Amino acid sequence: MSARRIIIVGGGASGFFAAITCAESKPSADVIILEKGREFLSKVRISGGGRCNVTHACFDAREFATRFPRGEQALIGPLKRFQANDTVAWFEARGVTLKTESDGRMFPVTDLSETIVDCLIESAKTAGVKLVTNCGVQRLSKRAEGGFEVTLSDGKTDVCDRVLLATGGCRTAAAGQLAVSLGHTLEPPVPSLFTFHTATPWLHKLAGISVELAEVSIPGTGLRERGALLATHSGLSGPVILRLSAWGARELHDRDYQFPLHVNWLAHFDAEQIASELNARREQQPARLVVNTPIAPLPARLWEQLVLASGIAEDTRWSRLTRAAQHRLVQQLTRTELAVTGKSLNKEEFVTCGGVHLREVDFKTMESRLCPGLYFAGELLDIDGITGGFNFQAAWTTGWIAGQAMAREHGGDLERVRSAGTIRP
Secondary structure (H helix, E strand, O other), rough: OOEEEEEOOOOOOHHHHHHHHHHHHEEEEEEEOOOOOOOOOOHHHHHHHHHOOOOOOOOOOHHHHHHOEEEEEHHHHHHHHOOOOOOOHHHHOOOEEEEEEEEEEEOOOOOOOOHHHHHHHHHHOOOOOOOEEEOOOEEEEEEEOEEEEEOOOOEEEEOOOOOOOOOOOOHHHHHHHHHHHHHEEEEEEEEEEEEEOOOOOHHHHOOEEEEEEEEEOOOOOOOEEEEEEEEEEEEEEEEHHHHHHHHHHHHHHHHHOOOEEEEEOOOOOHHHHHHHHHHHHHHHHHHHHHHOOOOOOOOOOHHHHHHHHOOOOOOOEEOOHHHEEEEHHHHHHHEEEEEEEEEEOOOOOOOOEEEEEEHHHOOOEEEEEEOOOOOOOOOHOOEOOOOOOHHHHHHHHHHOOOOOOOOHHOOOOOOOOOHHHHHHH
């Protein structure tokens, strides 16, 4: 009887983790990664600005799962089996040390994504995984005698016992075609983790300006987030905007990315404290120009634009600031309203909301409930987290569980494929 033959479709984070786990757990298995592109782990290479935000320093499974707008409940069990501290230990055992930044994000101490890429590729090779690039999968079909027939992009076919689909997020419904062809349904894909466009001229002048703690909200939706905010040439970005976009992915898509946005630029103060700060300036610096005396920690350029946007003339001194004008300034500082007119994906670090319905997958094994021998991992599932390393952790976790399950013997195993196959590394 020949060794078990397992094909991993997709050479990204979850595919590699599954392949390595499977090959290390069952060295006799014939494990192959098929990547349609020219290189493996392309998203890992660009993530975190080229540093790779591997995971997040949150070591409670239930708390970690709350960072997923879609997939929270499904991930609790898997995260109890393989969570962030297991990821840290996994990489450290292979010579890669991670560090934790002040916001909880974890990166390799080298600050180079290549460190993670090299570790995964070397671990796969050491475990005996066959690595094949420029090889997409056009079609998957069940074989009457057991296992699957795999039709490759060059028209050749191969066979295997088990298949893992780890093809990444469904930017279009067509990306989930292989799963659909085997009986699965997709939650329609829409973008998550995107920046906001605005048509506000004074904001565009502030490109590159950041605020460490702002609060943003979308009236009428219940969507509200706090965090760092960045002004861009087209509008707003930064962690707080990306988190808001993740939680509001479907609702904002339904609004065609046209909606009002409220910004509190001084989220660490309440309106009464701000009014007190302004009164102090009126009393202590009456001859100073209002536009030249910002409230810390607001950048001076941002303060100036907010003062002007509230209708206060550039030459107004504190001694001449009316109560009505001061009230308008407080409102502008705590509740600037901006019209969002569109979105941009977060560079190439796109994440999608949508994918294979979670009820169709057994999260104890990541095996399909509809098609025995078919497994899923990573963003192809209808799972997506906020920014900060959460999506990578979901990839490591689901990949690890799938890899463990594919390596195990169990009563429902498919008949072994006797052919050695046609794919070569």
